[in-house]
Amino acid sequence: RKEVEQDPGPFNVPEGATVAFNCTYSNSASQSFFWYRQDCRKEPKLLMSVYSSGNEDGRFTAQLNRASQYISLLIRDSKLSDSATYLCVVKGGPDKLIFGTGTRLQVFP
């Protein structure tokens, strides 16, 4: 099983749609989880950390299910500027981040 697994997409959605991405991780001892976004040929940008209780930042909601080793990201009211690759990231040790391959989102007018 891959350390961090994501559906590569692409997800093609119209502006205003709600879209959800899922991610699974293999190491049950993992303690920290993040969503990053990456635009083409740019650096990963931290979108949000994922807390056990779930957390929301504007149109973005992240959820963690430790029992199922599953993380999700919900984007409401999609904007054209949300088009990017969304990276599920798990802290794999004291320092290193383990990245998924990413899920590509394309929002169309």
Add this chain to the structure above:
Amino acid sequence: EPEVTQTPSHQVTQMGQEVILRCVPISNHLYFYWYRQILGQKVEFLVSFYNNEISEKSEIFDDQFSVERPDGSNFTLKIRSTKLEDSAMYFCASSAYYEQYFGPGTRLTVT
């Protein structure tokens, strides 16, 4: 908003040559990292650095790689004898504790 900076943005080198990639982490951060991303692949951890020493490294980070913090602001990655397969985007990151922030990357092309 403070950010991580990296130079150069693009480096072309010949196989067997040494390259040094430079990074200036966010000023109050104490943990520094290098990652790489081969075109079309996922981001991979190389090494972490804290308190002037390597704290963790991956199996990719072999003897041809080294890191240094030569002064109070720069953090460098040296690749001693580059190979074709070292061609990738190299990202520096820094953190104060928990969340890591990435620089814009150096695209390394080995010919």
